[in-house]
Amino acid sequence: MKQFLLNILKFLPLAAVFYILMVIFWGDFMPERYKKNLIYNRGSFGHTLSRLNDAANTKDVDVLFLGASTCYRGFDTRYFESKGFVSFNLGSSSQTPINTHQLLKRYLRQLKPKLVVYEVYPETFQIDGVESTLDITANDRVDLYSAQMVFKTLNAKTLNTYIYASYRQLAGKNDLSRQPKRRETDTYIDRNGFVERDLTYFKYLTYKNEVKNGKVIKKEWIIRPEQQAAFEATIALLKAEKIPFVLVRAPITSRLNDSYENNAEFEAYIQQHGRYYNFNKRLQLNDSLDFYDAVHLNRNGVKVFNEALYKQLK
Amino acid sequence: MLFNSLDFAWFLPLVFLLYWFVVKGKPRLQNILLLVASYYFYACWDYRFLFLLLFSTLLDYFTGIKMADAGNQARKKFWFWLSISINLGFLGVFKYYNFFADSFAEAVGVFGWKVSPWTLDVILPVGISFYTFHGLSYVIDIYKDRIKPEKNFIDYGVFVSFFPLLVAGPIERATHLLPQIQRQRTFDYAQAVNGLRQILWGLFKKVVIADGCAEYADLIFNDSDMYSGSTLVLGAVFFAIQIYGDFSGYSDIALGTARLFGVELLRNFAFPYFSRDIAEFWRRWHISLSTWFRDYLYIPLGGSQGGLGKKIRNTFIIFLVSGFWHGANWTFICWGALNAMYFLPLLLSNKNRNNIEIIGQGKILPSFIEFIKMIGTFALVTIAWVFFRAESVEHALTYIGDIFHKNLFQPPKVMSVLMIILVVFMLIIEWFGRERQYALERFGFRWPRFVRWTFYSFIIFLIGMFMQTEETPFIYFQF
Numbered sequence: 141m142k143q144f145l146l147n148i149l150k151f152l153p154l155a156a157v158f159y160i161l162m163v164i165f166w167g168d169f170m171p172e173r174y175k176k177n178l179i180y181n182r183g184s185f186g187h188t189l190s191r192l193n194d195a196a197n198t199k200d201v202d203v204l205f206l207g208a209s210t211c212y213r214g215f216d217t218r219y220f221e222s223k224g225f226v227s228f229n230l231g232s233s234s235q236t237p238i239n240t241h242q243l244l245k246r247y248l249r250q251l252k253p254k255l256v257v258y259e260v261y262p263e264t265f266q267i268d269g270v271e272s273t274l275d276i277t278a279n280d281r282v283d284l285y286s287a288q289m290v291f292k293t294l295n296a297k298t299l300n301t302y303i304y305a306s307y308r309q310l311a312g313k314n315d316l317s318r319q320p321k322r323r324e325t326d327t328y329i330d331r332n333g334f335v336e337r338d339l340t341y342f343k344y345l346t347y348k349n350e351v352k353n354g355k356v357i358k359k360e361w362i363i364r365p366e367q368q369a370a371f372e373a374t375i376a377l378l379k380a381e382k383i384p385f386v387l388v389r390a391p392i393t394s395r396l397n398d399s400y401e402n403n404a405e406f407e408a409y410i411q412q413h414g415r416y417y418n419f420n421k422r423l424q425l426n427d428s429l430d431f432y433d434a435v436h437l438n439r440n441g442v443k444v445f446n447e448a449l450y451k452q453l454k
Numbered sequence: 455m456l457f458n459s460l461d462f463a464w465f466l467p468l469v470f471l472l473y474w475f476v477v478k479g480k481p482r483l484q485n486i487l488l489l490v491a492s493y494y495f496y497a498c499w500d501y502r503f504l505f506l507l508l509f510s511t512l513l514d515y516f517t518g519i520k521m522a523d524a525g526n527q528a529r530k531k532f533w534f535w536l537s538i539s540i541n542l543g544f545l546g547v548f549k550y551y552n553f554f555a556d557s558f559a560e561a562v563g564v565f566g567w568k569v570s571p572w573t574l575d576v577i578l579p580v581g582i583s584f585y586t587f588h589g590l591s592y593v594i595d596i597y598k599d600r601i602k603p604e605k606n607f608i609d610y611g612v613f614v615s616f617f618p619l620l621v622a623g624p625i626e627r628a629t630h631l632l633p634q635i636q637r638q639r640t641f642d643y644a645q646a647v648n649g650l651r652q653i654l655w656g657l658f659k660k661v662v663i664a665d666g667c668a669e670y671a672d673l674i675f676n677d678s679d680m681y682s683g684s685t686l687v688l689g690a691v692f693f694a695i696q697i698y699g700d701f702s703g704y705s706d707i708a709l710g711t712a713r714l715f716g717v718e719l720l721r722n723f724a725f726p727y728f729s730r731d732i733a734e735f736w737r738r739w740h741i742s743l744s745t746w747f748r749d750y751l752y753i754p755l756g757g758s759q760g761g762l763g764k765k766i767r768n769t770f771i772i773f774l775v776s777g778f779w780h781g782a783n784w785t786f787i788c789w790g791a792l793n794a795m796y797f798l799p800l801l802l803s804n805k806n807r808n809n810i811e812i813i814g815q816g817k818i819l820p821s822f823i824e825f826i827k828m829i830g831t832f833a834l835v836t837i838a839w840v841f842f843r844a845e846s847v848e849h850a851l852t853y854i855g856d857i858f859h860k861n862l863f864q865p866p867k868v869m870s871v872l873m874i875i876l877v878v879f880m881l882i883i884e885w886f887g888r889e890r891q892y893a894l895e896r897f898g899f900r901w902p903r904f905v906r907w908t909f910y911s912f913i914i915f916l917i918g919m920f921m922q923t924e925e926t927p928f929i930y931f932q933f
Contacts, residue, residue, distance in 0.1 A: 141474060141641045151907055158911035159918060166919060174872055176920050270923070294460070295923040 160303055167304040177296040179274045180304050183319035186212070186233040187328040187335055188279040190318045194331050195230055196281075200252045203227035205333070206244065207259030207390075208235045208272075213436050214390040215257065217332035219446040229333030231259065232276060236269035237371035239276060242289040244374055246280075248381060255453070256378055256385040260416075261392075262361040262406050263435075265368065269293040274301050282306045292366070339439045342393065342431040356399045361406050368409075375413045386453065387416040391445060393427040394420070396434045417452055419445060455498035457707045458661050459925050465495070470714055474641055481638050485608045488715065492617035496581070499621070503579040506544065511614045513540055514589035518596045518603035518610075534597045538590065545586050548579055553782030581621035583779060587746060588614050592628045594750055601628050609635050618711040622704050624722040624742035631719070639716035648895065649713030651910070655883075655894040656706025658913050663880050664699030664929075665922035666873050667692040674868055675843055678853050683862030686853060688869070693843045694836045695877055698727060700929045701740070706892055725888045727835075727881075728813050730827035732796040733806035735835060743779070747772050758801060769801060770794045780842075785850060789841040796834055812889050876920060 167178055183189040186209065202225040205215040211231030220227040228251060230243060240258070273293040277286055282305050290302040308314050321328045325338040378385045387410050397403065397420050410416050423444060425431070430441030437445055455461050469491045477483035497504055517537035524530040592613070595601045604610040612635050619626060674681055674689025681689070705722035712719045726738035736744055748757075752772045756764055770791070777790020800806040813828065814820035820828065837854065844850035887893030898906040 141643075144641070144643050144646050147647075151910075154904075154907055155911040155914055158908060159915050162912070162915040163919070176872070177918065177923065296918045296921050297923050300918060 160307075163300050163303045164307045167307070178300040178304055179297055180278045180301055180308075181275070182278045182308075182314065183316050184275075184278075185323070186275065187319060187323065187326070188232050188275050189316070190321075190328050190330075191230070191232065191333040192276070192280045193317045194333060195228065195247050195251070198228050198331065199250060201226045201228045202254045203257060204251055204253035204255070205229040205231060205257045205259065206235075206240050207231045208261055208264045209233050210261045210390045210392070210435060211235070211259040212333055212335050213337065214259065214442060214445060215334065215449075216329075216336070216442050216446050217334045218329060219443075220450070221332075223450060227332070228253075231333065232272060234264065234267065234269075234271040234275070236264045236267055236272055237367045237374060238269040238292050239272040239289060241370045241374045241377070242285050242292075243276065244377060246283075246285045248377070248383070253383060256383055257449075257453075258374070258385055258387050259390050260371075260387050260410055261389065261435075262363070262400070262403075265363045265371070265406075266361055267367075268364070269367070270295060270298055273298045277301050277305050282309045292370070336442075337432055337436070337438065340432045341438065342428055342433055356395060358399055358401055360402045361400055363406070363409075372413065385414055387414050388449065389416075389418040389420055391419045391423055391425050391430075391437060391441065393431050393434045394425075395427055417449070419448060422452075423448055455495050456925055457704065457711075458657065458921075461498065465491075466711065466714070473715055478641075479638070481636070482608070484639065484715075485612050485635060488616060489608055489611045492612070492615040492620055495617040496615065496620055499580050506579050506582070507585060507615060510541065510544065510585060510589055511611050513537055514593050514614070515604070515607055515610045517593060519605065521593070521596050522603045530597065534593060537593045541586050541590055541593075545582060548582055550778075550782045584623045584625055585614050585620065587625045587743075591625070591746060591750060595628055601632075604628070604632055606636075616712070616717070618708040618717075619719055622701070622708070623740075624705060624708065624720045625746050626720060626742070631717070634717050642716060645713050645716065645718075649710040651894045652706045652710030652713065652892050654710075654910060654913055655892060656703045656708075656710060658917055659699040659703030659706065659880065661703075661921035662699075662876055662917055664696045664703055665926050666870075666876060666920060667696035667699065668926065669922070670868055670870055670873060671696050671843065675845075675853070678849070678856065681856075681860070681867055682864050683857045683860045684864055685866040685868050686857045686860070687862070688866045690836045690840050690843075690853075690857075692873075694727075694832070694839050697839060697842070697929060698723075699880070702726075709892070721891060725884055725893075727832055728828060728885065728888055729831050730809045730813060730824055731800055731805070731831055732793065732834060733800045734809040735831055736793070736797065743776065747776055751775060762802070765801060766798060769798055773797065784847050785841050785844055788847050788850065789838050792838045792841060796838070815889065872920070876916070879916075 163178065166175060167180060191212070203220055205211050205217075205227065207214075208231060212229050213231075215227075215229055215231070217227045217229050230247065230251075232239070232243075235243070269289075270293050273289050274297060277290065277298065278301060280286060282302065286302065286305075290298045319328075321330065325340070327336045327338075328334075329336060375385075389407075389410075391397075403420075407416070407418060425437075425441055425444065430437060430444065432438040455465060469487065473484055473487055477487055493504060493507075496507060514537055517533045520533040521530050524533060592601075596603050604613070609632065613626070613628060613632050616626075616631070616635075671689055671692040674685060675693065678686060678689070702723040709719050709721070720742045722740060722742050724738040724741065726735050729735040729738055752768055755768045755771060757768060758765055773790040773794035774787060775790070777786040777788070777793075780786040780789075797806070800808075813824055819825075840853050841847070841850040844853055883897060884893045887895060887897050890896050898909050901909070
């Protein structure tokens with residue numbers, strides 16, 4: 141038995157070193173189609189690179205926005221600026237409560253917000269957070285916080301990407317710290333984190349997943365316990381730091397929203413944790429005219445939503 | 455709990471350390487630990503069905519003792535049939551009831567009668583076919599006076615529910631496993647290392663090969679009417695590799711895990727795709743099930759003895775029952791019938807035992823004739839797998855028909871060079887390991903240890919780089 145355990149202890153470091161070297165080699169030299177579990181997209185979709193770079197260089201904001209793409213595409217920092225408030229949008233693609241918690245731990249004391257607006261889209265409570273971890277790992281600096289995030293969403297993809305991102309950072313290969321402001325139909329608003337999409341309208345033809353035989357498919361939000369725990373940890377962190385916060389649900393198309401049967405249940409859960417505004421109920425938006433897809437507001441929708449939010453916060 | 459989950463990655467070392475450090479040298483305590491661990495392992499899937507497992511175990515344990523204590527044949531028979539009927543009753547209710555109810559409704563519908571069958575809305579308890587067959591073989595062996603009943607409930611409980619084999623086999627026999635559970639177990643370095651190697655190879659076959667092929671097989675089978683003949687061929691081949699990687703991978707992990715606890719389970723796969731005819735294939739595929747049916751069904755029916763009619767009847771019975779064992783669906787029955795048709799000509803011409811030895815034994819490559827036979831057998835098996843995978847018999851027939859009617863010779867639309875490279879890598883390792891119990895058993899043993907360990911590390915890297923990151927259950931869990 142002693143020999144067995146001893147050999148395992150000898151083998152494991154060898155395997156670990158070999159694994160790390162192979163991931164680096166694979167990341168540097170193999171074509172993308174052979175990198176199934178190494179998703180290193182720096183400076184890609186969602187402008188995360190520019191946003192996190194701006195976050196690192198921003199201090200003392202009045203309002204900090206948190207959440208997924210519904211956040212960085214929904215809360216227009218320019219609008220709040222026009223009202224005299226310095227704000228920053230720290231949303232990122234598919235950001236789940238696990239990711240939000242880690243990002244907040246890293247940036248909260250530096251940004252020192254006077255108010256946090258946390259967008260609680262239920263979808264982010266029912267996914268594993270891997271997509272967002274990959275996005276943040278590739279675009280932010282690698283440190284203890286990102287290691288914690290990887291550990292909490294551990295799988296082969298997050299681990300490999302973390303190894304490769306660490307190597308790139310250590311080797312000084314991350315020379316790119318910003319990305320072009322314009323990407324396809326998106327424009328990144330400098331120093332604010334907000335992303336504006338060119339005005340387009342939502343067409344139901346692209347609504348295949350929600351409709352079958354002309355009828356809306358009924359479903360339920362299925363909340364993951366680990367996301368629930370991370371959400372509660374975020375609330376606890378804000379309370380510990382004595383930072384006021386509001387929980388907000390940005391509007392999604394009514395047809396998508398109504399297809400979920402347990403919205404009230406989710407809402408009841410969120411309401412237990414703080415002041416909560418659900419703008420799906422407060423605003424009567426038009427699915428076609430105010431959205432560019434089932435989940436995201438277009439320019440018209442963003443304007444209406446931000447005005448309503450500002451009124452509420454005032 | 456799945457073998458390919460993070461939960462299992464902490465569960466196994468924990469049980470291993472408790473087994474060899476805390477209760478070492480105390481077989482009774484070791485067995486209690488294994489029983490508790492096995493029930494926990496099962497409960498992680500669905501604790502509500504633990505009662506079924508416990509009931510099945512208690513039933514066979516007590517009827518086994520009652521049969522041995524019965525003073526006369528009539529009482530013995532009573533206990534025997536009680537056990538058999540309850541075991542098969544459970545299997546029938548959970549696995550086959552809906553199939554019979556629906557089939558009955560369809561059959562009377564032919565005559566114009568409309569019947570709305572009352573169907574059960576229950577999920578199939580995972581592993582029910584496997585642990586029921588464990589119990590059945592035990593009861594039959596006692597009835598036939600082949601073994602004495604086990605008096606120790608813990609030992610018997612471990613025999614039925616030992617966690618490596620609990621949910622998808624191999625289907626063990628009391629004569630093979632019980633003596634190992636009863637005896638003192640000492641740690642064997644070579645056996646444990648062998649176990650780890652086998653787990654590594656099994657994991658590779660499951661999470662890289664099977665899950666990777668599943669992605670393409672599902673894509674093609676789910677929209678088969680959209681694809682060309684050549685793509686459909688590729689889809690069928692992907693499924694053939696998927697089901698082999700999935701089930702043999704599971705079996706390797708199960709056997710390797712058992713070895714870590716000083717237990718040798720029955721071999722379940724012996725490189726079946728390197729077979730030269732269907733008879734050889736069936737001696738190498740799901741061996742524990744094939745031999746179970748041989749011993750408890752085929753031979754009692756008369757086997758290959760007797761007249762032509764009896765041979766044909768027995769062959770069809772065993773293959774149809776084997777198909778039906780896999781699931782309550784006509785596709786499985788057709789799969790069984792097709793294999794029976796493949797097998798019969800060999801049996802009737804006394805050629806079913808022509809290929810007993812390992813293909814190309816002692817050589818690097820097979821002969822040209824052997825190679826052609828191997829490809830031919832693989833093609834036949836793959837055609838049968840189409841029935842196994844298809845949604846319905848009609849779908850399977852359309853799928854096979856479309857292979858020949860829709861551009862068989864144009865390049866496939868769905869093609870993954872990466873997946874093909876990985877499959878070829880697996881086949882090469884398997885080919886060079888085909889004379890062993892499993893592919894990695896002696897692979898690289900002439901190399902310096904550092905090189906061999908680097909090779910194992912490379913397999914770990916392949917797993918990390920190419921595995922499916924979503925935990926996907928093993929196909930045979932549904933049986």
